[in-house]
Each structure stands twice: as structure tokens, then as C-alpha cells.
Amino acid sequence: xxxxxxxxxxxxxxxxxxxxxxxxxxxxxxxxxxxxxxxxxxxxxxxxxxxxxxxxxxxxxxxxxxxxxxxxxxxxxxxxxxxxxxxxxxxxxxxxxxxxxxxxxxxxxxxxxxxxxxxxxxxxxxxxxxxxxxxxxxxxxxxxxxxxxxxxxxxxxxxxxxxxxxxxxxxxxxxxxxxxxxxxxxxxxxxxxxxxxxxxxxxxxxxxxxxxxxxxxxxxxxxxxxxxxxxxxxxxxxxxxxxxxxxxxxxxxxxxxxxx
Amino acid sequence: xxxxxxxxxxxxxxxxxxxxxxxxxxxxxxxxxxxxxxxxxxxxxxxxxxxxxxxxxxxxxxxxxxxxxxxxxxxxxxxxxxxxxxxxxxxxxxxxxxxxxxxxxxxxxxxxxxxxxxxxxxxxxxxxxxxxxxxxxxxxxxxxxxxxxxxxxxxxxxxxxxxxxxxxxxxxxxxxxxxxxxxxxxxxxxxxxxxxxxxxxxxxxxxxxxxxxxxxxxxxxxxxxxxxxxxxxxxxxxxxxxxxxxxxxxxxxxxxxxxxxxxxxxxxxxxxxxxxxxxxxxxxxx
Amino acid sequence: xxxxxxxxxxxxxxxxxxxxxxxxxxxxxxxxxxxxxxxxxxxxxxxxxxxxxxxxxxxxxxxxxxxxxxxxxxxxxxxxxxxxxxxxxxxxxxxxxxxxxxxxxxxxxxxxxxxxxxxxxxxxxxxxxxxxxxxxxxxxxxxxxxxxxxxxxxxxxxxxxxxxxxxxxxxxxxxxxxxxxxxxxxxxxxxxxxxxxxxxxxxxxxxxxxxxxxxxxxxxxxxxxxxxxxxxxxxxxxxxxxxxxxxxxxxxxxxxxxxxxxxxxxxxxxxxxxxxxxxxxxxxxxxxxxxxxxxxxxxxxxxxxxxxxxxxxxxxxxxxxxxxxxxxxxxxxxxxxxxxxxxxxxxxxxxx
Numbered sequence: 001x002x003x004x005x006x007x008x009x010x011x012x013x014x015x016x017x018x019x020x021x022x023x024x025x026x027x028x029x030x031x032x033x034x035x036x037x038x039x040x041x042x043x044x045x046x047x048x049x050x051x052x053x054x055x056x057x058x059x060x061x062x063x064x065x066x067x068x069x070x071x072x073x074x075x076x077x078x079x080x081x082x083x084x085x086x087x088x089x090x091x092x093x094x095x096x097x098x099x100x101x102x103x104x105x106x107x108x109x110x111x112x113x114x115x116x117x118x119x120x121x122x123x124x125x126x127x128x129x130x131x132x133x134x135x136x137x138x139x140x141x142x143x144x145x146x147x148x149x150x151x152x153x154x155x156x157x158x159x160x161x162x163x164x165x166x167x168x169x170x171x172x173x174x175x176x177x178x179x180x181x182x183x184x185x186x187x188x189x190x191x192x193x194x195x196x197x198x199x200x201x202x203x204x205x206x207x208x209x210x211x212x213x214x215x216x217x218x219x220x221x222x223x224x225x226x227x228x229x230x231x232x233x234x235x236x237x238x239x240x241x242x243x244x245x246x247x248x249x250x251x252x253x254x255x256x257x258x259x260x
Numbered sequence: 261x262x263x264x265x266x267x268x269x270x271x272x273x274x275x276x277x278x279x280x281x282x283x284x285x286x287x288x289x290x291x292x293x294x295x296x297x298x299x300x301x302x303x304x305x306x307x308x309x310x311x312x313x314x315x316x317x318x319x320x321x322x323x324x325x326x327x328x329x330x331x332x333x334x335x336x337x338x339x340x341x342x343x344x345x346x347x348x349x350x351x352x353x354x355x356x357x358x359x360x361x362x363x364x365x366x367x368x369x370x371x372x373x374x375x376x377x378x379x380x381x382x383x384x385x386x387x388x389x390x391x392x393x394x395x396x397x398x399x400x401x402x403x404x405x406x407x408x409x410x411x412x413x414x415x416x417x418x419x420x421x422x423x424x425x426x427x428x429x430x431x432x433x434x435x436x437x438x439x440x441x442x443x444x445x446x447x448x449x450x451x452x453x454x455x456x457x458x459x460x461x462x463x464x465x466x467x468x469x470x471x472x473x474x475x476x477x478x479x480x481x482x483x484x485x486x487x488x489x490x491x492x493x494x495x496x497x498x499x500x501x502x503x504x505x506x507x508x509x510x511x512x513x514x515x516x517x518x519x520x521x522x523x524x525x526x527x528x529x530x531x532x533x534x535x536x537x538x539x540x541x542x543x544x545x546x
Numbered sequence: 547x548x549x550x551x552x553x554x555x556x557x558x559x560x561x562x563x564x565x566x567x568x569x570x571x572x573x574x575x576x577x578x579x580x581x582x583x584x585x586x587x588x589x590x591x592x593x594x595x596x597x598x599x600x601x602x603x604x605x606x607x608x609x610x611x612x613x614x615x616x617x618x619x620x621x622x623x624x625x626x627x628x629x630x631x632x633x634x635x636x637x638x639x640x641x642x643x644x645x646x647x648x649x650x651x652x653x654x655x656x657x658x659x660x661x662x663x664x665x666x667x668x669x670x671x672x673x674x675x676x677x678x679x680x681x682x683x684x685x686x687x688x689x690x691x692x693x694x695x696x697x698x699x700x701x702x703x704x705x706x707x708x709x710x711x712x713x714x715x716x717x718x719x720x721x722x723x724x725x726x727x728x729x730x731x732x733x734x735x736x737x738x739x740x741x742x743x744x745x746x747x748x749x750x751x752x753x754x755x756x757x758x759x760x761x762x763x764x765x766x767x768x769x770x771x772x773x774x775x776x777x778x779x780x781x782x783x784x785x786x787x788x789x790x791x792x793x794x795x796x797x798x799x800x801x802x803x804x805x806x807x808x809x810x811x812x813x814x815x816x817x818x819x820x821x822x823x824x825x826x827x828x829x830x831x832x833x834x835x836x837x838x839x840x841x842x843x844x845x846x847x848x849x850x851x852x853x854x855x856x857x858x859x860x861x862x863x864x865x866x867x868x869x870x871x872x873x874x875x876x877x878x879x880x881x882x883x884x885x886x887x888x889x890x891x892x893x894x895x896x897x898x
Binding site: 002006007009010013014016017018019020021022023024027076077078080081083084085087088089096099100102103105106107108109110111113114115116117118120121134137138141145195198199200201202205206215216219220223224231232235238239242246 | 347
């Protein structure tokens with residue numbers, strides 16, 4: 001009896017978790033001109049409007065390439081740090097972990113402000129995209145670190161020793177033994193990094209250079225003044241893109257995991 | 261001996277990029293905030309030369325900021341509580357449930373994290389607005405005559421923030437419960453304990469580290485949330501984080517904005533420390 | 547085929563002296579075991595030979611040239627790890643090919659060597675399997691094959707049979723030794739299992755506390771242990787305290803003790819009145835009729851199929867272990883006689 005109550009309770013919470021996303025997607029198909037719920041009829045018209053909206057498309061492109069650059073940098077730095085943390089840190093292990101997790105534990109708002117002040121103080125300001133990339137890398141680093149570290153914890157050091165005994169130098173060992181075996185962690189981290197960078201708001205808000213806009217920024221701007229479902233169409237597309245990226249990566253990862 | 265030392269030095273290269281990044285672009289910048297909070301406000305420029313404690317005096321002398329800080333802390337506390345009440349059952353179910361729906365359920369819990377904060381907050385404006393989903397349903401069902409005010413007020417902010425941070429409460433608790441050996445529960449049952457007793461005396465104490473982590477994370481995130489309170493509260497209700505950003509970006513008062521930010525951070529940190537101490541003493545966790 | 551010489555090798559961790567200036571010469575094609583309890587320094591020594599650890603002082607030479615500064619990957623060793631360390635993301639063939647690819651051998655050569663070595667370890671049909679699909683014994687054979695296929699200078703094995711069950715361990719002992727003999731490669735084998743060391747090795751190096759306690763053939767170690775520690779570690783032993791009655795000019799000494807008077811080879815420090823610890827192996831003691839040997843009573847007995855172990859009490863209360871073939875079974879409480887032939891007594895040390 002109480003078990004059913006419990007299950008229903010949990011079900012309601014799952015609905016609660018999905019609610020806003022589902023609502024946005026549904027609202028995007030609203031045939032009417034105002035953002036009401038339930039929709040006044042179903043139509044793709046707002047997708048068409050959005051399709052012709054240069055501003056939004058530019059923002060999506062910007063978000064994409066910034067996320068791409070961020071992911072690459074974050075994965076390289078994060079993987080190196082994770083390898084150090086799991087295999088070489090020794091007594092510093094906990095310190096390294098806290099330091100790497102710091103961008104996640106500290107409020108994003110404060111980190112954004114801190115970076116803003118800092119880049120002005122050292123003179124580079126926000127005229128270039130550099131501060132934004134640095135901010136994005138900082139925010140995504142913990143995710144790459146966690147994922148790769150988790151993969152590394154299951155990595156057996158005797159594999160490296162065996163490879164050494166067979167004559168493999170450090171780069172060969174990394175390329176042929178370690179990397180293939182931590183690939184799930186790296187890819188998982190890359191996935192998180194990409195999505196987080198794509199969706200992040202506050203850091204981009206504070207550090208953007210003039211004329212540049214990412215999708216979240218553009219959406220926010222739009223939402224403050226407009227009330228048409230066009231924003232819902234943009235949002236739905238963004239959600240859909242994220243889903244595609246996740247599913248494609250799952251398939252790719254899935255194949256790899258099957259191996260061992 | 262030589263080889264071992266070189267190996268150690270070489271391995272430092274691995275941590276160097278991350279270490280330098282964290283030091284130069286996290287540690288130093290945070291120090292910059294502290295320094296900035298003592299600078300003299302500028303006229304037309306972000307700040308003027310010289311140092312002062314005036315910003316802090318301004319904060320303490322104006323009750324508006326004190327009240328807003330208090331309100332923000334309250335919002336954070338209520339959100340944390342709501343997340344705990346909603347999140348614990350889900351965490352339990354995910355940790356102990358059977359595997360068929362688990363994958364989907366886990367995906368649902370993660371889904372908010374994979375969708376942008378702006379989009380999520382936007383979704384809540386649709387749900388909570390006067391013309392939004394809830395009100396329209398209530399009115400059409402005849403339960404109320406006029407729209408219930410769920411937006412542009414504290415209630416709306418709490419609801420939306422609870423949604424945003426629920427995964428951050430669920431995941432640590434789920435992880436902690438997973439770490440509890442299931443045979444402990446079997447042992448307790450064999451000794452005659454009821455379900456409620458098992459939860460109270462075995463699960464709760466042992467999952468305390470996860471509960472503690474989830475609460476602290478949720479609280480800190482709620483305090484510093486910007487987008488959600490900005491969209492849901494509009495100009496009617498502002499949290500401290502929103503005020504701070506407005507002060508910095510709209511009115512360019514960097515020194516004062518820094519002081520506000522630090523006051524929020526410090527009060528938040530104090531509460532977190534007290535909470536951590538209390539839960540440590542009572543439940544004996546690390 | 548390589549000769550290995552270790553000279554005053556030391557590993558000092560500061561807080562702990564793992565290996566204390568050991569020296570030994572391993573001949574071409576010899577199979578030696580480093581035998582000792584955990585912490586005795588045997589694995590550290592092996593790691594230093596392999597190049598995974600750097601000694602604090604001393605020298606290691608392969609065929610006369612010092613390899614101390616040579617990194618592990620360039621020492622041309624073949625190593626078999628306790629947990630096999632097979633690369634999980636490569637097939638058996640892939641694992642075997644790895645070392646050959648490092649040596650940049652042509653594809654045809656790699657293929658033929660892999661085929662040959664798989665045949666040698668009787669896993670020819672498993673070339674395309676993944677390690678996770680193999681049993682423990684099979685994985686161990688692949689690990690051995692992987693170490694041998696590169697035709698290294700020496701073969702190093704770090705307690706390779708520790709994770710296998712008893713029956714499999716016995717089979718693998720024979721298997722490994724046969725292959726080693728066939729290939730004729732110089733081999734260093736680390737183990738804490740003295741039965742393994744005894745059955746497989748040309749020579750056994752017994753180590754305690756970072757030092758070599760005794761080095762010799764299995765027979766020498768067993769029949770003529772150099773110290774009480776070695777005697778206790780290798781096989782079962784009875785240790786008895788006896789008193790020196792007399793020391794003769796011909797190098798023998800007369801002892802008296804719970805077993806009556808015996809005559810053994812004299813050892814350093816022997817003088818009339820001194821106390822000596824003497825060893826006798828349980829299987830060296832025969833159970834005879836009461837009147838024909840030293841009187842004793844059976845306290846308890848343990849039957850293990852091929853052997854019979856008895857706990858026996860002498861007239862003065864001393865307890866001794868006896869091992870015999872179960873041709874004749876005695877019951878608890880029986881009175882029996884004990885008989886030991888004179889050459890089976892082994893004096894160990896003078897007691898302070």
C-alpha cells in the first residue's frame with residue numbers, strides 16, 4: 001500500500017523534473033501568436049520564423065564553435081590532470097582533487113565576476129573571445145576531470161608495466177594502452193563539457209565581447225522583451241540538438257564498452 | 261635515484277596546465293574581488309584610485325541590502341529543504357530500485373543538467389505565468405476566479421529553483437545510498453526492524469555524507485543563482501545575486517558590487533559551516 | 547641466453563630497508579627462485595632486475611654490462627605478472643604481437659612467431675579471443691607466451707600462480723618448467739610458496755628481511771638449512787634442544803637430549819655443556835614397535851590420503867611431528883617407538 005504511494009510520489013517528482021522542458025517543446029508548436037498554455041493549435045510557424053532569424057543562427061554558430069574549442073582544451077588539460085591525480089599525485093592527491101573541483105563548487109556568478117575583474121586588471125579586458133573561452137574551460141574542467149579519473153580508477157597499473165616490459169616507450173604506452181582504456185571517461189567528459197559550455201549563461205554574460213552572443217544569451221535577451229513562441233522553437237531545437245549529441249555519443253561509446 | 265627524481269619532475273608537467281589555469285584564473289581573480297570591494301567607487305569608470313571601507317559601511321547602513329540578503333538566504337534554505345524532501349525518495353528509488361526503468365529514471369534526473377538554464381527557467385515562466393499552464397488549468401476547472409500569483413514573487417522563484425537544483429540533491433544522496441551494503445538492511449529486517457526504523461536508524465545515518473553534500477551544494481547554488489530569479493522574479497523581486505550582477509553590469513559600480521557579492525558569499529559560507537558542524541556532531545560524519 | 551649478476555644490490559626507502567646489499571650470480575639458462583615471506587624483498591629485487599625500481603646502490607649486469615641506467619623498456623626482458631596484466635582491449639594475438647611490434651619486426655615474422663608460441667602453450671585456437679573470455683589458467687599461459695614470444699634475454703615471473711586454485715597451480719608448475727627447459731632461457735621466479743620453489747628451480751635463494759639467508763639447490767636448502775629460520779620456512783621441521791656432551795677431533799660432536807645420545811657433525815661454537823638446536827624432518831622419523839625405538843605416545847593423527855601426520859609425545863613431554871606413509875595406522879593414545887637414522891639429524895645453531 002505504502003509502496004504504491006511511494007511510487008506515485010516519485011513519479012510525480014519525475015514529472016516535475018521534466019515539466020519545464022516538455023512545456024517549452026509543446027509551446028513551440030503553438031499556432032497562436034502568444035505564449036499560452038495549452039497551445040492554441042499546432043503549427044510549425046514559429047520554427048519557420050526562427051529559421052529566418054539571422055541573429056539566432058549566428059548565436060547558435062558561436063555557441064557551437066566556442067563549445068568545440070572549450071571541449072578540446074578542457075579534455076586535454078583535464079585528462080592530463082586526471083592522470084597525474086590518479087597515478088602520480090601521492091600525498092597531494094586530495095589537494096589536487098579539491099583544486100580541480102573548485103570551479104564546480106564555487107558559485108558561477110562569483111567566478112564570472114572574478115574573471116571579469118581580473119582580465120580588466122591585467123589589461124586584456126573583454127575585447128577578445130579569450131576571457132570567455134578561459135571561463136568556459138574553467139567551468140567544464142571538473143567534469144572532464146571527474147569522468148577521466150573514474151575511468152582511471154579502473155585502470156590497472158600493471159598494464160603499463162607490462163607494456164614497458166615489452167619495450168614500449170611513454171608515448172606508445174599512452175597511445176596504445178592507456179588512452180584506449182580510458183576512452184569512455186574522456187568521451188563522457190567531453191560530452192559533459194560540450195553541453196555545459198553550450199548552455200552556460202552567467203559566465204558568457206559577464207565575459208562576452210561586444211557584438212558576440214551565444215544562444216543562451218540571445219535567448220535571455222529575447223525573453224525579456226518578446227512573448228512570442230519563437231523562443232520556444234529555438235529552445236526546442238537546442239534541446240533536440242543536445243539529445244542528438246548524447247544519443248550519437250552513447251552509440252559510439254556503447255560499441256567501445258562492449259569490447260571489454 | 262636520478263631516474264626517480266626525473267620521473268617525478270616529468271609527471272608534474274601533467275598537472276601544470278590545469279594548475280596554472282586554476283591559480284591564475286581562479287585563485288588570483290577571486291582575490292581581485294576582495295581587493296575590489298575595498299576600492300573607491302568611480303564616477304563613470306568602474307572604480308577610482310584609493311581604498312576605503314565605505315562599500316561595506318554602505319551595505320550595513322542600508323536596511324534594504326540586509327533584508328535582501330536575509331531573503332536570499334531564506335530562499336536558499338527553503339529550496340534546500342524542498343529539494344531534500346523531494347529528492348530523498350527519488351534518490352532512494354534510483355539507488356535501490358530494479359533495473360528496467362532505472363536507466364530512463366536516471367536520464368530524467370540528469371535531463372535538467374543537459375538542458376540550458378535559460379531554457380529551463382523559460383519553461384517555468386510558461387508554467388507559472390498568469391496566463392500560464394497552472395493558472396489556465398485552475399481557472400478552466402473553476403477552482404479559482406483570478407490567476408494565482410506564481411510569478412514575479414518569491415514563491416515562483418522557490419519553485420523554479422527547486423526544480424533547477426533537484427538533480428544536485430538527488431545524485432549525491434543516490435551515490436551515498438548505493439554505497440550502503442544492502443545486506444545491512446537484510447540484517448536489520450531479520451532482527452525485526454520495520455521499514456521506517458530501517459530508514460531512520462540505518463539508511464539515514466549512513467547516507468548522511470551524501471545528504472550533507474547535497475544540501476550544501478543545493479544551498480550554495482540557490483544563493484548564487486542568477487538567470488532563474490532574474491527571469492521569474494523580474495524587476496519585482498530580486499535576489500542578492502541578481503542585485504550584484506545588476507550593480508556590476510548595469511550601473512558599473514564594481515567596488516560596491518564586490519562588497520555585496522562578498523557579503524553574500526561570506527554569510528552563505530558561515531551557514532554552510534554551521535550546518536556542516538551540526539550534522540557532523542549529530543550524525544558523526546566526516 | 548644471458549648471465550645475470552647482482553652485486554651488493556640495495557634498496558633503501560629511508561623508512562624501510564627493503565633489500566640489503568644482496569649479491570648473486572645467475573648462470574646462463576638457469577631457473578632460480580627468490581623465496582621468502584612477504585616483505586622479504588624478493589619482489590623489490592625482481593622489480594630492480596626488470597627496471598621498474600631504481601636501486602639505491604649496487605649493480606645489476608646482464609652478460610657483464612651494467613643495466614642500472616637502462617630503462618625497463620630497453621632491457622629486453624620478458625615479464626609475467628601475478629594478475630597476468632593482459633591488455634583487455636586486445637585479442638590474445640594482439641597481446642602477443644605487441645612486444646614484437648615494439649621491436650618493429652615484419653608482419654610475417656610476427657605472425658609466425660605468434661603461431662609458434664601459441665602452439666607451445668597449447669592455445670592455438672584462442673588467438674582471436676579476448677582476455678575476458680579466458681579462464682585464469684589460460685590467461686596465465688597467454689601471459690607466459692607474451693613474455694616468451696619476444697625472445698628476451700631473461701624471463702621474470704612475479705608470483706604468477708598465486709591467483710590460481712591448488713590443482714591448477716600444480717599443473718602450471720610443471721608446465722612452466724617444461725617450457726623454460728625447452729627454451730633454455732635464464733629465469734628468475736619470485737614466490738612465497740616453498741613447494742613451488744623447490745619443485746621448479748635449479749637453485750633457490752631464500753630471503754628474509756632484505757638479505758639472502760641461504761642460496762643453493764633445493765636439496766641443499768631442504769636437507770642442510772643454514773639457519774633455524776630457513777629450516778622452519780622450507781617444509782615442516784622438528785626443532786629440539788640438546789646438550790653437547792663432547793666434541794671430537796674428527797669434527798663430530800656427541801649430543802644428548804630427549805631422543806637419547808646422538809652423534810652429528812660438529813658446528814662452530816660447540817663446546818661441552820653448550821645447548822644446541824637440532825632439526826629433524828617429520829618424514830625422517832620412523833614409527834616402530836615400542837621396544838625398538840625411543841618410547842613415545844600418539845597424541846593426534848591427520849590422514850591426508852597419501853601421507854599420515856602424527857603428533858607424538860616423548861617421555862619428557864616434548865611434542866614432535868612425524869610423517870609416514872599410512873602403511874600402518876596408529877590410534878591416539880598408542881604407545882610407539884621412534885627411530886631416526888643418524889644422518890638425518892641436522893644441527894643448526896648453538897643457543898646463547
